[in-house]
Amino acid sequence: MSVVFFVLTAMTLAGALAAVLLKNLVHCALSLTVAFAGLALLFLELDAQFVAFVQILVYVGAVAILVVFAILLTRSAETPKAGGVFSRTWLAGLSVAAAVFAVLGWAVLESTPWLPQTTEAPAADVGQIGEALMSRYVLPLEIVALLLTAALIGAVIVAMHEKDGAQ
Amino acid sequence: MLGEGILKGLAETAKNFAGSYVSKDRLTTVQYPEERIAPIEATRDFPFLVYDGEDWQAGLRCVACQICEKECPPKCIYIEKSKDKKPDYVGKPQIYPARFDIDISVCMSCQICVEVCPFEAIKMDTVFELATEDRFGGLLLDRSKLAKSNEYYHTIHPTEAAEVDARLAEEKAKVEAKARAAAEAAAAKAAAAPAAGAPAKTEPPAVKPAGGAE
Amino acid sequence: MLEKADQVFVLLLHWLVGYLPAAWRPASGVLLCVVAIIAVYPTLFALAVLLERKGLGRMQNRYGPNRVGPFGILQPVADGIKSLTKEDIVPFNADALVHFIAPLMLVVAVFMGFAVLPMGRNMVLVDLDASLLFFFAMGASTELSVFMAGWSSRNKYSLLGAMRAVAQMISYEVPLLLSTVGVVMITGSLSLVDIVDAQNRYTWGLAHWNVFKPWGLAGFAMFVIASMAETNRSPFDLPEGESEIVAGYFTEYSGFKFALFFLGEYVGMFGIAGLGTSLFLGGWSSPLAVLSWVPSWIWFFSKVMVWICFFIWVRGTMPRLRQDQLMNFAWKFVLPMTLLNLLVAAEWRFVADMWLRWIAGMVIVVGAYVLMGRVGMRREHFGPRTYRYAE
């Protein structure tokens, strides 16, 4: 735990909080990007280069852009009127969020030994990650690949359908 | 095959690139301050006032009729009439512009003033190096700057100027012929009617040539 | 002596750093490298702008700039002074903070990419394990700054330009990434240093550059196309199509911020050219074994400059694509080609026989190219146009 860690954590948390609290949707999306970048830097701090770069490439480079696109294409980026931001089903939302948090917290508590590790951090270079993905985790990888392909085809079909309808 | 057109295009631009270093003919640019193209007769940009003879103040053809001032679309002409008169090219006494200003920062070079002028007094110039440091005064041209001689007009627009001169000469000749005819008729009448009492008419157009239209 | 010339910058760095106390050395060494990068690339930028303006002029049978200094070579200086002394105008309605951050972010992200480019033997700032990925991550974060610039200006042209830019960059990022995967597959490393080292071998005096192999050639071609689109270069310069949307996402920028965008664009071009050089053209290695005595950094920078000149040449040749042509080209031609190229790379990796793998690779690449050029790029025939007027 170093100064860098705390700075990065503060940055990530600030970004995430701003993403929830700001009124202007585009500002929210941009602060979400700050949170993503902070996470990536945290990974880098933990010597997980590959994950960090992929985090930037995928989240900052693609997901953030998608979010922004979605905001711009679906509704105007105007600031909503006061009082209009709260959903009526906030109770359900809160319970879902609490449940997710609980599961995550449980997983973290279960898996991590609650004592500082004294062994040397395992060096996870790209080659090892690749080998793991292609041997031990090949089934999940393939399932994810299948899922993504299905999503891709689905998106194409939706787009084609719209075009037919327009004609 | 895909990309053939692109290769052809690349070859073409490469040819142009290399060629422009080899042959001067390809480069159509005229490097302006050092090189100039020969003046083109049909050029026109801003109006000027034509004068005949040596003295521009005496020879201005403009009679301050203010037609151009009224017709100018952006209203960039300002004319003040004179109180006295001076003879025009046929010798008729006419008023003249005591002030004649054109704001060439407003003028849009439409040439309407030239077309409406009944006296061939205003023509289009070809000067273009009019840059000045004073954006108001420097671009407001007064009489003295606008007045240019008929010879100058001949040098910039020879064909047009010759036509104008021919027309003016014709008009002058007509006026003179008319005056002569009138004088002859008067003389004949005077001769034919020995009876006294015939009033000796004085014809209004002065016959003696004035300092114009050479 | 030649050895010294090759390593002159490395030795210079060591010599300079040697004057400092030992504790400061690593940090100050990195700092010096950063300063060098920040000094060298803007200089190259000035050179490239001049080359571009003169070259384009010559291609169109004009002189190009020739007034400032002898043959106009001081034109970039004049341009620089002009843009630095211009008034910085921020639109009244603009989102001032985002408007301010966007150009900075762009330039920073673009410069970050150079950290992993090997610009000569032993001349790389950080030799990361996944440097290729790092480069692409930095490239991807420029997209966001483009969007920020366009959105925060509150100008319809800016927003349109930003949307176009982002859509285009996302579409072409996929083939750009995929075209490099072949190289990674064969080399077995994501590190650019390793990739360049792997190409620095010679058979019969000829270098083992990736571009000399079937999968490399196809990958190279696709990389060039995708890199032009990534850097918004003509013929893919829709985001700044001046005839339609003024200047695209930086319409509302003036003065120094405009200069930053301009700089970012060109430096991004250098970055991607450097990456392509490292991946396919052997980085700092010489093409022929007999020319190996030329210092490695000369090779690297001259390759980059040749690449830039090619970009300029293409810009002088081709008209701008239409949006639908752009997308069709990306998804129906470039992307399938890069995917097929993976197959060729795999074939190259696993077929041991020298001749067989050459022939099979060439057949697949050329066949796919011809076929896809015929089928995928068939011209769409539009019917007579109909117009609907706004009520």
Ligand code: SF4
């Ligand atoms: S220039 Fe011609 S139209 Fe204008 S005031 Fe003089 S005579 Fe009249």
Ligand code: SF4
């Ligand atoms: S050219 Fe047209 S605008 Fe200029 S002074 Fe004559 S009438 Fe006016």
